[in-house]
Amino acid sequence: MSSRLGSVSAQAAGEFAxxxxxxxxxxxxxxxxxxxxxxxxxxxxxxxxWAVHPGSLATAMGVPGAATRPEEAAARLARLLDEADPRSPRYLSLDGPELAW
Structure with a gap:
């Protein structure tokens, strides 16, 4: 499990300033x-x-208002792993598009 906060290009663009x-x-x-x-x-x-950002999870460490339960994120990840997509490496979000490294 990664995080979109690990994107060097997003950090350089000031997306998380x-x-x-x-x-x-x-x-x-x-x-x-x-x-x-x-x-x-x-x-x-x-x-x-693959580096996978799970999205905003409703956990003690999550952001206020996060609605995705960890169980739902795990189910999304399982579905993703079942895909036949051979691309590697990938940096993606469970609740959105591929992420920029």
Whole structure:
């Protein structure tokens, strides 16, 4: 599980400038995304490597007003894994389009 906050291009564009999310969290997710790309290159054609942003989840760590229950996000992820899409690496959101690295 990644986060859209790990997108270096979105950070550079200022998309999350108003967020109070810690630098450590953002940096960790960006590093995780880099690992996803490196693993996709190493295991090309054998393993699909995806960085997945689960969306705004209704958890203790989630943003106020988040409506997606973790169980629903897990079901969306399971459906995604069942797809035959061979692309790797991918950076995507369970509740939206592919994300920019």
């Amino acid at each position: 108003d967020r109070r999310t810690s630098y450590a969290y953002r940096i960790a997710k960006a590093g995780q995304n880099m690992l996803t790309v490196a693993l996709a290159q190493e295991f090309a054609g054998r393993v699909r490597c």
